[in-house]
Each structure stands twice: as C-alpha cells, then as structure tokens.
Amino acid sequence: MSEVVISAQSVGKTFGSGAGKVTALKDVSVDIFQNEFFTMLGPSGCGKTTLLRLIGGFEQATSGKILLEGQELNDLPPFKRPINTVFQSYALFPHLTVRQNITFGLEMKSISRDAANARADEMLELVQLADYGDRVPNQLSGGQQQRIALARALAPAPKVLLLDEPLSALDLKLRKEMQIELKRLQTETGITFVFVTHDQEEALAMSDRIAVMQSGEILQVGAPRDIYEQPTHRFVADFIGDSNFLRGDLVDAANGGRAISFGEGRVVNLAADITPAKTKDVSVSIRPERLTITDANAPLDNKLGGTISSITYFGTDTTYRVDLDGGAPVTVRMQNGDGATAPFGKGDRVGVVVPAEAIRVLVD
C-alpha cells in the first residue's frame, strides 16, 4: 500500500432535477491505494454503487472529480478507462462462448487472436475453469458464470477491478468459497480491487480497508479491525457486528481522568485517548464480547450492577441479557470455559465489568 490509484475528491452526484431530485453522493473524498482490496460497505441506497459506477465511467459526477494515478477521469468514457467491472448480474455475452467472452476486451485493445486466446487460457486456468472455454454462458452454473465474469474483467489487465456485489446471487457455501477465491485472485494478480457489498461479514473477511457508507457519505475508512474495534459513528458500530448502545453524561472522576455516568452511582472510567465532543447525553457503544459478568459483590472497578433476564447457549459461547440497574439492557457474550456447569442463572444479581478500552464514544 503506497501509491494512490484512485482518488475521489469532493465527489457529488444527484439524479433527476426539481422535486424528483435524489442526492446519491454528497461530497465524498477517498483515496484508494495500489494493490489494495478496498471495500465500500453500506445498506442499499447508501451511494456505494453510484460511487463505483462513477469510477467505472457509467455515470458522470455532478461535482468534484475522480483521478486515476493523478489523471482526471471525469470526461473519459468507460471504454477509454483502464478499469474493468464485474457486474452484479455478471452480464456475460450470451451469444459468445466463454473464450470469446474473455477475449472480447483483448480484441478491443487490438491484441492478436493468438495472444488473446493464450491469455484467455491463462485466465481460465486462473479461475480454475480450464476446460470450459468452448461452452456458452447459459450452460454454466451461477458460480461458474461468476468466475468467467472475473476472468473476462481481469484479462485486459486493468489497473483497477470494480466488483459490484458480485457474490450476492450465490448461495452461502459458494459465497464463502468465492470470498477466498477473490482474495487469492487479488493477491496473485496484484490488481487493485474495489468491491461493493452490503454484507459486513464479507467485507471484514476480504478487505484491506473498508469504507462504511450511509446516505451518500463515507462515515469511516479503515482496516477491518479498526472499523470493528474502533467505530466512530453509531451507524458503523450498529451496521458491523453486534453492539450495546448506552447514553450517559461525562463526570470528572476522582483520579483526574474522565468517566461517564449512566445514572446515580453507575459510573465507569473512560480510556485516556478518548476525547468526546460533548459532555451531556454522550452515545457510547460496547461490543458484547468485551463485557464480562462477575459476582455482584466483587470488588472491581468499572462494574455495573444488574439482573440476568435471559441466557442463550450457543455451544462455544453463551449470551446473557442483563438488565442494568436503572433500566438499560445490555448483551454480554462470554466464552464457555470447561462447560461443566452454568456459572450464572436467570434472575441472578450480577456485576457487569466494562473495561475502559471497550467503551467507544460515537457520533450519532
């Protein structure tokens, strides 16, 4: 990760005009680096596909600009961009064989037939469908069509490969396989992948970096671990994984650091690096697996009292629902130890330990 390949600078996009005007992207800026698996993650309508189509050249930005290796792309039609796309529906040409599909992009670059066919065989090898060159797309399964779409888009050796929810039409098992396959292809080819998905698990499993998008804006960009462990926005914490959301007011703790109060006598310390923007009604999130349940009377810091309202056993771990004193319920996920006996029962008075580093202060 070094050089910037794609740079979006204050890109905005609106569709329609007047009363029917829809803003798909507002002022989005992001840099995508060389040889990176970059994912744009968000719910439908968040603008991720629009941004992808702007990079591909299928839509024109209303404002801002997109650069490819420092060169402005805005006025370049799609066929002049060294960028290829794997479409959600694959969009394989039904009237051409698999090999002709793959050589299509090479022919357009005026590469000789022999060289193109050799490249096609190489690509078929890469996607592990070496014997399928003479079939037509309709004779292939969904997963195979997916691989051919990949081979076709990779054949002209683009600088950037765009992938528009390519796995959404596949069943779960195939999707898991293709996730590994995509990651392998990206590593082997060294091409920058820009991947669009609404599936957070997919994004976490494959990406070098993730941009979480909502309502036409990028909320947070970071490595999967950062996005998961250090969400900056309530939306990000909620969209990726499970979280407990609490609200409280900042108080000055006795030791001079800062702490947050969820009500009378229910005060927990915050980590030193956190600097909330406001002091009242602060929104925080805590991942369920970062919480632990202890004896109600254990002499520990950052402990909140509560009552277990339900227990769900999942084999490797157990999820406890705890009603904290003062009303707010939290979910606690704890790994099962030796598994011989259940350590806590429903209705038990317990203490929930909240490590200071586990508390993330969020922008609502």
Add this chain to the structure above:
Amino acid sequence: MGKLFRSKRFWLIAPAVVYIAFFMAVPLMQMAYVSVLERGDYGGGNLGAFSFDAYVNFLFERDLMDNLVLNTDYIQIFVRSFGLSAMTMVFALLLGFPTAFYISMQSQGRRNFLIFLVTIPFWTNILVRNYAWMLLLRNGGLIDGVLNWAGIETGGLDILYTPYAVSIGLTYTYLPFMVLPIYASLEKLDHRLVEAAFDLGADKRRAMKRVILPLAAPGIAAGCILVFIPCLGAYVTPELLGGGKFMMIANLIGSQFGAARNWPFGAGLGFVLLALVLIAMLAYSLKFKSLPEEKI
C-alpha cells in the same frame, strides 16, 4: 397437473386450429388438386383428368414441333419478384433498425406511444394509401413539386410506374413489420450487456457490431421474413405504383385465374411460390433455433 395444463391448452388453441383447418387447409388442398388437373376451357379444371402441365409449363413451353424447350419468362417474373422483395426488405431494414433502436432507448411511456405511432398506417385502407403514394410520386406531384420549388430541376421525377415506385410503396406498407420484431428483440436486450461491452473497451460502433446486432439478430431475421414474404405476394402495390407494367408473382397468378383462365397453372404457380417460401422459413428456423433467446 401437466395433463390438465395440456388439455387446457388444447381447448384454448382448438378454435384457431379448427378455423385454420377449414379456411386455409381445405382451400389449399383444393388448389393442390386443381394444380394437377388439365386446364378447363372456361376456367377451373377438368375434373378427373390429371396432368402435370401446370408445373411443366412453369419451366418449359412446347415449340412448333411439340418439343419441350426451356421458357424463362415465368422464371424471370419470379426472379424479378424476389429481387424487388429483397430490395424492399433491405430498404425496410435500413429504415426500420434505427427506428426500432431509437424507440427502444426511450422511456417506457414514450416507447409505447412511439410504437403506437408505428402501427397507425395499418388503420388506413391499403388502396387509399397506394393512391396517396401515386399522388406523391407522380410527375408534378407533391415531391416533384417541392423539389422544383426548392430549385432542383427534376424535369419530371419519372419514378411512378417503375420498380422503384413499387419498392417505395412496399417499403412503406411493410415497414411496421420490420420495426416491431426488431424493437421486441432490442427491448428485451439487457442494457448491462452494452455497459459490459463499453467496460471492456468497445466504443459505440463496436458495441453495436459485436453485442447489439448479434443479440437483435433473431428480431432482424423475423422482420426480414415478415417483410420479404408478403412482398412476394404483393398484388395491389405493383398493380398501382408499377402501373401494371411490372408483373410480379401475385399479378401473374391473378391473371391466370382471371384473364388467362388457366386455373391449374395459377394454382401450380402458387405452390411453387409456397415451396420457395417454406424453404426460406426452414432456413430461418434452422439458423436461429440454436440461439438461447429462442428457448422457451
């Protein structure tokens, strides 16, 4: 379930089958029978007197010594008809494809409106439309007049009563038959395939040639057949716009049943034409049955 569906389907198509059987198949067989009879003196055929004269006469005539010699008159009429139909088909394709393509690119509401406009000529009687074309094309007619007024001295268009006038009239008459099937195939063409072609480096011209045209091919072929075959059988337009000077197959057949009073020969000509048309249809279905779009 399958059986029920099948029998239901049978009852749905039964009226059409009965209608076609009575009003097409029966007369067709009647004509096939007439075509192998001896010529009757006052039209019709001599019942019970079988002869293949009608088919022999298509290719040969008897010279004074009563020997069969090749006679190319009728073949020429067939060739002329095929040529004129082919020319008309090409005109209709050149006009129809861009039209259909344009319509398919419009919004849904606009598309329906434009398709509606395409079908409007069907509402007017074919005779009226052909007379209208005579007024347009004749020397001193509207087109001639406008050209002269614009300073282009035509010295008379001299186009009416030529094969070109016939072809112009036929192109006009059958253009909707070209536009509609092409539109149907373009409309269901997945726009993402065109995007994929652009994505892979094809400019507009190459996307057209490599993706749009091949995928519209079944529609283009259907349109060509729907224009070509009725053209072969066109009767009114050659009569009016050709001034009766350019005999086409239908006029020849008509004259055999009328003035020439040679029903067997007229019927024989009809079956020769039918055979040629069926061969063309067979070629079409063999060519396009392997395309995935045709699978139902």
